[in-house]
Amino acid sequence: MKRAILSLTITTALAALLAGCETLDVITQVSTSVGVATGKISTQEADAINRTASAAGKAFEQITPEQEYYIGRAVTATILTDNKTANLKNATHYLNVLGQALAMHSDKPETFGGYHFAIMDTDEINAFAAPGGLILVSRGLLRCCRTEDAVAAVLAHEIGHVQLLHGLRAIRKSRLTSALTILAAESAKNLGGEQLTELTTAFEGSISDITGTLVNSGYSRTLESEADAAAITIMQRTGYNPSALKDMLKQMQARMPADDKGFGKTHPSPTDRIADITPLLPQAETGAVVKARQKRFEKAMKGV
């Protein structure tokens, strides 16, 4: 019985992938009718699946902040398989105070588990934002920052990705349809071994979709532009100079090797990003370097 439901789910998901989401309802209803007619599933189960598939058309809204949190934890744990965190206590704490100050000025200041920041122990220029607010920045990227405002630009860009749910958007709809279907078909009983395994398969697939996008393929230039635009807003609201984003990108351009396997592979070129953000920045250069701010930045970045 469960296998029948699963195979229906897969058929539905594959069909949806091919046909697009709008037709998901129709395809599901046809599949479930066949399921009922052949006696593979009950009418009640078919109803539940139909309604769930309809809800899955709006898959994003179906991921609760709590589930986003568990997705984010697993994405981060997976990225940290090959990337270790740096043992830089002061710099890490500095990033957390600065990052949380920025996050509270974003459009999504509250997430299930809150925002947390860590440094990856690599010279490679890279950063990752996992759903829910776990953010990793490499030593290499921090070295592209000459001021606290530039670090703020890096963190605000990553917060932008979290706020805009870019990570969750990388999940193939079929995974979510599958997870939602298991939940509906199984009602709220404690999941049995087989259903838990199916749900874990959907979870693993989701983690792999997100990690693959973050590490290998990268987001589109449009999504990167959206995150840069969000970063500028967040910086302005918090009280940082948004032009520091441009300065950081120039530094990145100068420091990035031609065959860069981090940002170079997954992000539009700094030149393209500068071109995209320039119209959003204030005309006149604002914000002279504040001595106390620069001093604490240099102190915190010691050893990075």
Place this chain on the structure above:
Amino acid sequence: MKRITLTALALALLAGTAIAKPITMSLQVRKGDLRSSPSFLGKIVGSTAYGDRFTVEETRGAWSRVTAKEGALTGWLHSSALTKKKVKLKAGEQDADVAASSGELALAGKGFNSEVEAQFKEQNAAADFAAVDIIEAIRVTTREIEKFLKAGSVVPKGGAE
């Protein structure tokens, strides 16, 4: 005649009251601090937990002034912490059906949860969850952020304020 008009008026008023139903929302994050003013730098006046229900008294930008526990607790929460859905902490079979079909209910602890994470860990032994736990354990207080901004002459200009 007058009496009829008055009765009609009273009925209309009653109907009006019924229409202006108070908005009820739930906390969709693990912990929500109620603030004395619509700002994260506002004083914390109370703490609420995942699934707690509130009545929205007024809204200002992205902030809502809410009351809980029959008015015993009141304060400001940011809208990103709130959902219109009812969060069911211990869901029954019927709840799952409602959650799946209407989208008006969110089932806490269902779907991708700690149980699924435990299974994922078993199958992905190299994934470094210990490092994630360390990252999540870093705590920063509102007071610390406030001092940090002030010391660096960083002056907030709005937004989630």
